[in-house]
Amino acid sequence: MLTEGYAIGTINMRLATVRTYARLAHLAGVIPADTYSRIRALSGYRRSEGDNLDQQRVATDQSTRIAAKKATANILTTSQIIDLKHAPWRNPTTRSEAVAARDALLICLLVDLGLRCGEVALLIGIANLSPHDLRHSWATRLAQLQVPIQALRDAGGWSNFAMPGRYVAQQAIANDRIPLANDLVAESAATEEQA
Known part of the structure; x- marks a missing residue:
C-alpha cells in the first residue's frame, strides 16, 4: 500500500481491520494462537513515522495518497x-x-x-447520531413512501441505482416480515376455529 500511494491513515485503518478480523478468526478457532499473535503484533504508523514516509515518497516522486480526500484543510479567510x-x-x-x-x-x-x-x-439530544445518519434517515423515509427508485437516485445525487436500491430492498425485506392487520385477524379467526 505504501508503494501504491495509499495515505498513511488508510494503511493504519486497513491494518486495524486485519487485526480485528484476525481476532475474530482466532476466537472462532480458525487460526492458531501463534499466527494470531504475529498478526496482532502488526502496528500502524505513528504520525511522525507517517510524515517521514510521506517525505520519502515525495522525494522519490511516489504518490502520497490515492483517494480524493484532501491532504490539507482549506483555511477560510x-x-x-x-x-x-x-x-x-x-x-x-x-x-x-x-x-x-x-x-x-x-x-x-x-x-x-x-x-x-x-x-x-x-445538540438535538440523540445519542450516537452521526451526520450521515440523517441522510440514511432521509433515504429510508423516501423508500418507505415508495418514491420511485429513479427519483430517489436523482434526489440523492447517486450516479447509479446501487445505493438507492439498498434502501428500497431494505424496505421490501422489512415489510415482508410484517403481517398486515387483515392477516392477523384471519390468523386469529383460524386459530379460534381450530380450538
Missing part, C-alpha cells in the same frame, strides 16, 4: 467566512426566511464555535 454566513439569504433555492436562518445558524455553529458535524447533531 475572514471575508470568505462572512460570505458563507450571508450565503443562505442569497441562495435562490432557499425556500423561506426560516430555512435561511437555520442554514446560517448551522454555519455559525461550525465556523464560529468550531463544532464538528457530529457535535452539532448532539
